[in-house]
Amino acid sequence: MTENLPKNPAAPKSTALLWTVVGGSIATVASTFLAWTWTTAFPGNLTVYGYPAELQLLTLVGAVLTAAHALSALGIKGLGWLTPTGARKATWILALGTFATTLFTALAIIVELGALVDLEPGAGVAVLAAALAAIAAYKLPDDTRKASPAKELPSWAEILLIVVVFAIGLFVVTFGIDTDDSEPQLFIAYLILVGFTATALIKSGLLARVSAITARNRQVTVTASLAAAIAFPFIQQSGxxxxxxxxxxxxxxxxxxxxxxxxxxxxxxxxxxxxxxxxxxxxxxxxxxxxxxxxxxxxxxxxxxxxxxxxxxxxxxxxxxxxxxxxxxxxxxxxxxxxxxxxxxxxxxxxxxxxxxxxxxxxxxxxxxxxxxxxxxxxxxxxxxxxxxxxxxxxxxxxxxxxxxxxxxxxxxxxxxxxxxxxxxxxxxxxxxxxxxxxxxxxxxxxxxxxxxxxxxxxxxxxxxxxxxxxxxxxxxxxxxxxxxxxxxxxxxxxxxxxxxxxxxxxxxxxxxxxxxxxxxxxxxxxxxxxxxxxxxxxxxxxxxxxxxxHENDEQPAVPEPRPSEESGVGTAKAGA
Incomplete structure (x- = not known):
């Protein structure tokens, strides 16, 4: 009977696009281990091979997050929790943010040093790979859906998750405050990436799911936020x-x-x-x-x-x-x-x-x-x-x-x-x-x-x-x-x-x-x-x-009911018999 079921023609295309996003993100990550310029005259020293500088680290983080969301859309086991309400919008926003951060750094090198030739091949690879991932993510079909009920986690797991979230938040805030005032390029790139990442987390529904967990553990959340705030001066590297x-x-x-x-x-x-x-x-x-x-x-x-x-x-x-x-x-x-x-x-x-x-x-x-x-x-x-x-x-x-x-x-x-x-x-x-x-x-x-x-x-x-x-x-x-x-x-x-x-x-x-x-x-x-x-x-x-x-008059996205012969989401195509 399964031989007569029609196949969904969008599934192979979606899968190919998602793997293109993953490939572009991996190439972007690899490019951060290459030199992006030949001279240390540009702030941040982007001349080192094998070790990303802070500006390159921002691109690396954005590319890793983009790849993770694309793999979530492909149905990779263990990553489905990243996109409760759909992966397409979050993946595209992250890919666009990574590209914007990378392009800004490349343009800053050109403007600061005065010529296009001041870019090393690593910068060109980074821009092109990030652009490829962003274009492929943009062409993905919309898979916005209503978030399914979250799986109940043990109390210790929810507490651990809250601690991890606040630890990451403390690191992100400290990174932004500690950026050198003489290097505004780093802070601008930081703002670009943080802004796109925050938007992506909202669109994916992950932030709402974390908020629900923190609401259930209000005392733990208050304690964790207070502990993170108090820890800030103790982790300052610049006194x-x-x-x-x-x-x-x-x-x-x-x-x-x-x-x-x-x-x-x-x-x-x-x-x-x-x-x-x-x-x-x-x-x-x-x-x-x-x-x-x-x-x-x-x-x-x-x-x-x-x-x-x-x-x-x-x-x-x-x-x-x-x-x-x-x-x-x-x-x-x-x-x-x-x-x-x-x-x-x-x-x-x-x-x-x-x-x-x-x-x-x-x-x-x-x-x-x-x-x-x-x-x-x-x-x-x-x-x-x-x-x-x-x-x-x-x-x-x-x-x-x-x-x-x-x-x-x-x-x-x-x-x-x-x-x-x-x-x-x-x-x-x-x-x-x-x-x-x-x-x-x-x-x-x-x-x-x-x-x-x-x-x-x-x-x-x-x-x-x-x-x-x-x-x-x-x-x-x-x-x-x-x-x-x-x-x-x-x-x-x-x-x-x-x-x-x-x-x-x-x-x-x-x-x-x-x-x-x-x-x-x-x-x-x-x-x-x-x-x-x-x-x-x-x-x-x-x-x-x-x-x-x-937003009372905003139209809610219509999610069509999947046919028995169609997959219910991007990247979860069923193989026909």
Whole structure:
């Protein structure tokens, strides 16, 4: 009977294309062990045979991931878990990312050294092989399907998987932060590959499956994430050089989480939020024993932190009480005015234009380092046989601060008042009709967000050892400022915890690493936000409500029912009798 069944003509073609992808990826991997240029004048030393440099390592990783996904589509045993919702899109995105990374490196060599002849044959092989894999992956038939229920894993296996995932994430983040600032080519190639890889993992359904496992093991996930964050300064190869970037990212992310309460949960557009960060920083500087402080007092850090939070909270109430009856653009304009008033006022409290409190434009310098029970944060210390510099000390402190902010945010969002914030955000008129006191609820959000920003400001003052008004503007070349904070919340995903953290990391790390593009930062962020609003309006990490709202009219891919004589997926053709 099987002799009369019609064969699927697409199966041999699909199999051939998949093996072409695998072959191109293997050739790309081999090319990374060849020299790509003849001179060490190009950063990264791509002249060595038999040992991939960092730029070549990125191409190697992309090619390996592409080959693995193609083999998964071929039905190779043990690799099916890579593509729960289909292999074609993920394979093509990975192949395209590998090609883009490789082509960028080759073009950078030509531009940097000035001639095409500066490329060694290894670079040509890499570009051609990566292009071949990308073209073959593009021509694959679409095999998008609904993910089948995942096989239940033993508890120990799920815990091990979570540990491995966070270990890989720690390595990827550390690799990006540790890239040499004098080699922007490496960081740009890193961004290209990470961006394509993340997109591919989403399209393949693998990220959703891992997220389901982490949701089932919430305590293990929290412990693993905390352990990975704490381990960061201990694995730094360059000492304290790049830990300062991590500290500033954490400060930026903490403030963004506070703004996320105001914008993401309550739906209040605040364009002057950075002023609350400044209130906390100035308060801590005035009461921490700085030589130029007008008060001449020195509180312990816990007291200065509480004082900074209280001052920011009071300012939040003072500003919010008369303005939160406004809505939309009117509220945004008022908060923008408050931010500018704060900056100008701090510049005028110099003893000439006003009382001598903040030293005007000169700010408050020489803020002393923190000290807990004899542990000076400004000095290096040896912990577990590893020397931690001053910024590593502040990094660990900010981990604790961010953990506190995350707990406050999550508890508030899931509480009764958090549900009231969401109701106000969705429809204030309907929420008021249901008995919610809109003004009071919004004032609580404004005050809580301001207090969290003030807490971050107290640490920022000690990290920078100087507080000046120019640090707290609406828009400027160096984050955090109000525009960058709002962009971080929108880019990452409003109303979530991980979203603003990811957005803050991207918006701080990219300008810090690509300083040669400083004049074009705002243009770049504007283009990025336009593209984001077009293709992913819910943000990089969206909550379920936002994702459903923005994609409720999207058409779901129709998956035809396979005939008895046809294979149910790419590369799983049944041999006819």
């Amino acid at each position: 304290d050089t790049y830990t300062l970037i991590a500290v500033n990212i954490l400060i930026f992310a903490t403030v963004a989480l506070g703004l996320n309460i105001v914008v993401g949960l309550a739906g209040l557009l605040d364009l002057g939020y950075v002023a609350f960060l400044g209130v906390g920083a100035y308060t801590a500087a005035l009461v921490s024993g700085a030589t130029s402080s007008a008060f001449g007092v020195q509180f312990p850090f816990w007291a200065s932190a509480l004082t900074g939070m209280a001052a920011s909270l009071v300012f939040g109430v003072i500003i919010g009480a008369p303005t939160l009856r406004l809505r939309g653009d009117y509220l945004a304009i008022v908060t923008l005015g408050f931010g500018e008033i704060f900056r100008i006022a701090m510049g005028n409290l110099d003893g000439t234009s006003g009382p001598k409190i903040t030293n005007g434009p000169n700010g408050i310098p020489n803020i002393p380092q923190l000290e807990f029970f004899g542990y000076n944060f400004g000095e290096s210390h040896t912990v577990l046989g590893i020397e931690l510099g001053a910024y590593a000390n502040y990094y660990l402190l900010m981990i604790l601060v961010m953990a506190l902010v995350i707990i406050v945010f999550s508890r508030a969002a899931n509480s009764r008042i958090g549900r009231a914030w969401v109701a106000i955000r969705e429809d204030e008129t309907a929420a008021t009709a249901m008995g919610i006191n809109g003004f009071r609820v919004k004032l609580v959000a404004f005050a809580l967000g301001a207090a969290l920003a003030g807490l971050a400001g107290t640490v920022q003052a000690h990290v920078n050892t100087t507080v000046v008004p120019e640090n707290y503007v609406f828009a400027g070349p160096v984050p955090p400022n109000s525009a960058f904070l709002l962009a971080a919340v929108i880019l990452g995903g409003m109303g979530t915890i991980n979203g603003p953290i990811l957005g803050s990391a991207l918006l701080f790390l990219i300008p810090a690493k690509l300083q040669f593009l400083q004049d074009y930062q705002l243009l770049g962020f504007g283009v990025a936000l336009i593209l984001l609003m077009r293709f992913r309006p819910e943000g990089l990490i969206a909550n379920k409500r936002a994702k459903l709202e923005f």
